[in-house]
Amino acid sequence: MPARILTDIEGTTTAIAFVHRTLFPFAERELDGFLRAHAAEPEVAAALREVPGDDKAAQLRAWMAADVKATPLKAIQGLIWRQGYAEGALRGHLWPDVAPALRAWHAAGVPLAVYSSGSEEAQRLLFRHSEAGNLEGLFAGFFDTRMGAKREAAAYARIAAAWGAAPADVLFLSDVAEELDAAREAGMATCQLVRPEDGTAASGRHPVARDFTEVPFAPAKG
Missing domain, CATH: 1.10.720.60 (Transcription Termination Factor Rho, Rna-binding Domain; Chain A, Domain 1)
Structure with missing residues (x-):
């Protein structure tokens, strides 16, 4: 797992x-x-x-x-x-299910990280100034396109190495099937977020969750 x-x-x-x-x-x-x-x-x-x-x-x-x-x-x-x-002109949007799940995983000792095409700076800002409060400290890493393109397996291998983890120890969450394909090729577990509000279509190639409460992940028991 x-x-x-x-x-x-x-x-x-x-x-x-x-x-x-x-x-x-x-x-x-x-x-x-x-x-x-x-x-x-x-x-x-x-x-x-x-x-x-x-x-x-x-x-x-x-x-x-x-x-x-x-x-x-x-x-x-x-x-x-x-x-x-x-300046207070922007606040980072998060779906209502996200912050509680991130906090619960973090409290259970689960290492969390972000991989987005937005810059590391943009990622940190969104979570630091989110509508749910400052969540930046929940994450152990922020990875952007300097690791490689999101549809290339090599990027996910680099992230795992930079994180000091085996790819099989990482679950990658994304709405984009091609990104999940690349992560799985690198050896990661995957889950596709299919949010009706965003019009995402299930690919049929990965486990599916409609929100973070449905993500198939259970923290390891101490």
Whole structure:
């Protein structure tokens, strides 16, 4: 039986609509002003160096429009969201079943981690400033696309190694069947979150849960 839980965010802990109707538009709306104010700062400058072309803002907007999972874009978005959360303009959405389950697993000694296409910074911000309070401390790790693409088995093998775990000891939760396929190929256990509110369709290839209360996971008895 798996002893650890690795979870996706969008469509799994958090409504897809929150990402696409709140976070993404906020980052796009604030992009120009943010770059004018912060482009010379080390974190921002480092991300911008990875953006091709002379017109960095235009390239970032093109990536946004195409929903490209480019690491420098995710880094810039994460920094914009950091400012938004700090100013109280944003709060991280979680489905009502998520926080109680995460707290219960953590209290039972289950190591928890996140793997999302959003940057590590964005992940931490969402859980730190969530509607259910600060949940950042429940997680032992936050993994993003620096580990690899979410539909490639190698990424999950890297995460397990970085976490000091055997893949078979990890249960991966996601709404996307192709991500679950990759995790299973790497040796992880899997569960597909099929939330009616997000219109997710069960793939038939993985165990299914409608919310975190149905996730097939029992902490090991001491």
